[in-house]
Amino acid sequence: MLLPGPAAAVLNSPNARIARSADAALRRAIPxxxxxxxxxxxxxxxxxxxxxxxxxxxxxxxxxxxxxxxxxxxxxxxxxxxxxxxxxxxxxxxxxxxxxxxxxxxxxxxxxxxxxxxxxxxxxxxxxxxxxxxxAPGLSFIVPDQFSSQPRLTGRATVELILERKGDESAFVDQKGGGPIRQARLGITLDGYSAPLTAGNMAANIQDGIYNGKTLNASYASVLAGAGALPGKLVPLEILPLGEFDPVYRSTLDVQSGELPVLPLSIYGAVAMAHASSDQAPIPDGYSAADEFFIYKFSKEQAGLSGLAFDEGIFGVCGYVTDGLELVPQLQSGDVIVSSRIVDGGEHLIRP
Structure with a gap:
């Protein structure tokens, strides 16, 4: 897998307005x-x-x-x-x-x-x-009162997932160290500046340990986990458009008309909450599952002429895999999240 180099970290043709790396997207999200x-x-x-x-x-x-x-x-x-x-x-x-x-x-x-x-x-x-x-003093906007009972992240937090493959002591290859490893460690940066409710929901889930012991469901396009952990609980769709001061709630972006998110889905390793789950009843429009998240494996084959994913503007991205990205393509269905924790930034998590 080829990842964007430093020179491509800010922008990448053909759509020059949107960040093309996690570093660039997260940097732009800072107030x-x-x-x-x-x-x-x-x-x-x-x-x-x-x-x-x-x-x-x-x-x-x-x-x-x-x-x-x-x-x-x-x-x-x-x-x-x-x-x-x-x-x-x-x-x-x-x-x-x-x-x-x-x-x-x-x-x-x-x-x-x-x-x-x-x-x-x-x-x-x-x-x-x-x-x-x-x-940055914290959020530059006020979260709507109707969502005041939900957890929120008022800054940045880094979380860690430790994964294993049952029965395989050398399931993963550490490309940095050059050898097989028993566990895969993923570091995810959650951005509360752009997605305080979505990032806060995921941080709270990790703090509560709901993903520990959950198995992954991997495909060519994404890696999902957490379905059914919180039956019936929802989180509103939340997307901060470029050039706006506060997020749009319960509404997708019209990417075809030029609306673009600060945190794009069109970056390998984007993290978002799923819209539907096979373990739950259908999720209403404008909401996402509060438990099941996915890591998006963006590629040019999943992009239109604009260079963006066909699903851009539909999912509310809350962060990116910023450590262990090279391990994401190695993840398979059945791999288990052994443990998860908030590494830093936990002080920014507010739980009403």
């Missing part, structure tokens, strides 16, 4: 509390976009973008705005790392080394995202 830091992000994403020009790359234009970003980072009073008390030290370390990284990007641009520019831009963007998360 833009500090406009100066967001400008640094935008300039770096511009570099990544220009880097994809196939022949005569605009090296000087890229250098100019980096210069603007470096000038912003050279004004710490602007960059540090919004950092909460007690987090100044972490912010200063990120500031120093970003500034150093920008110098490295500029050096790679001067050397006209596209691969090195791509890697260094990706690394700096990760630090920029960490700084933006540090500055």
């Amino acid at each position: 833009a509390f500090n406009g100066d830091v967001r400008e640094v992000q935008t300039k770096l994403e511009d570099v990544a976009f220009k880097l994809r020009i196939p022949q005569r790359k605009p090296w000087q234009a890229m250098a100019d973008d980096v210069g603007v970003a470096a000038a912003v980072m050279a004004t710490p009073e602007r960059v540090m705005y919004g950092v909460p008390k007690g987090k100044e030290g972490t912010a200063q370390q990120l500031n120093a790392s970003i500034s150093s990284g920008l110098r490295g990007v500029l050096g790679a641009i001067d050397a006209k080394d596209a691969d090195k520019v791509s890697r260094r831009v990706a690394d700096v963007l990760k630090d920029v995202a960490s700084l933006e998360i540090l500055q």
